[in-house]
Amino acid sequence: LMLENSMFKALEEEQFTLFYQPKIDVATGRIYGAEALIRWRHPDFGMVSPLEFIPLAEKTGFIIPLGEWVLRKACMQISEWERMGLPLLSVSVNMSMIQFQQKQIVHTIERAIAAAGIRPEQIELEITESIFMDNPEHTLKILHELQQLGVKLSLDDFGTGYSSLSYLQNIPLHTLKLDKSFISDIVSDFKKQMIYKSVIVIAHHLNLKVVTEGVETEDEMSIIREHNCDAVQGYIYSPPVPAAKFAQIYTEHR
Numbered sequence: 001l002m003l004e005n006s007m008f009k010a011l012e013e014e015q016f017t018l019f020y021q022p023k024i025d026v027a028t029g030r031i032y033g034a035e036a037l038i039r040w041r042h043p044d045f046g047m048v049s050p051l052e053f054i055p056l057a058e059k060t061g062f063i064i065p066l067g068e069w070v071l072r073k074a075c076m077q078i079s080e081w082e083r084m085g086l087p088l089l090s091v092s093v094n095m096s097m098i099q100f101q102q103k104q105i106v107h108t109i110e111r112a113i114a115a116a117g118i119r120p121e122q123i124e125l126e127i128t129e130s131i132f133m134d135n136p137e138h139t140l141k142i143l144h145e146l147q148q149l150g151v152k153l154s155l156d157d158f159g160t161g162y163s164s165l166s167y168l169q170n171i172p173l174h175t176l177k178l179d180k181s182f183i184s185d186i187v188s189d190f191k192k193q194m195i196y197k198s199v200i201v202i203a204h205h206l207n208l209k210v211v212t213e214g215v216e217t218e219d220e221m222s223i224i225r226e227h228n229c230d231a232v233q234g235y236i237y238s239p240p241v242p243a244a245k246f247a248q249i250y251t252e253h254r
């Protein structure tokens with residue numbers, strides 16, 4: 001309850017901030033984008049993880065103003081980096097299922113992009129299969145409108161939950177993000193490698209870009225290269241970092 005009450009104040013007082021984790025192109029080894037991940041610098045509790053406050057924000061509806069803030073902040077950041085001579089092809093923003101229950105969501109996204117003066121294709125919205133739980137027809141309609149707008153869509157956390165292949169068939173997706181559980185302990189697990197390899201083949205046949213998340217070791221990287229995964233994120237390259245730190249890393253590794 002304490003966190004709940006202080007969230008509104010926190011937004012006004014700019015206690016929320018976005019960290020950015022580099023997205024690396026496997027073929028070139030270069031950074032082509034980033035995933036924005038929210039952090040709350042709480043004056044008393046220090047850095048609060050989104051795992052603690054996003055579920056609460058979803059329950060109270062606070063995720064609506066907070067989600068809009070995240071979108072606007074990420075778009076402005078792309079614009080700022082562009083002015084600094086650091087253009088990014090793709091910045092991912094995580095979306096909550098609650099945001100997709102809003103009729104105005106497409107308009108909200110459109111305005112955030114216009115206000116920052118960026119190109120729609122520079123934004124990639126990360127969705128999970130949970131957005132289809134409430135009203136699948138409505139959700140699919142919105143996703144098609146977003147596709148028309150020109151933003152990219154990625155299916156996040158694939159491999160956890162139900163991960164039905166029908167999602168790959170029906171959603172206008174650009175990217176499939178394979179959950180960390182796909183790659184962790186893969187080195188000694190033959191079946192895991194066969195599943196990983198096969199999912200990438202399916203995704204490529206459907207014209208999807210594949211990102212492996214949570215990559216931590218060089219052994220994992222060899223398997224990722226062997227199976228032609230397109231991109232990676234993980235501690236092996238960088239954890240999520242503040243915007244200034246990201247700009248520094250990007251400047252050095254471009």
Ligand code: G
Pocket residue numbers: 036037038049050051054070093094095096240
């Ligand atoms: O880095 P990490 O601990 O940030 O992220 C924890 C979880 O919080 C992840 O599942 C991530 O998708 C989610 N998350 C991070 N930032 C946001 C955000 O801006 N909006 C939503 N809805 N979820 C986020």
Ligand code: G
Pocket residue numbers: 021037094156157180213214215216233234235236239240
């Ligand atoms: O659910 P989503 O995929 O949006 O969130 C990604 C989560 O994974 C974030 O909490 C992020 O901080 C975390 N993360 C990113 N790279 C790594 C990694 O290499 N190892 C682990 N354990 N977590 C990671």
Ligand code: MN
Pocket residue numbers: 035094126156
């Ligand atoms: Mn994500």
Ligand code: NA
Pocket residue numbers: 156157158177178179180213
């Ligand atoms: Na994920």
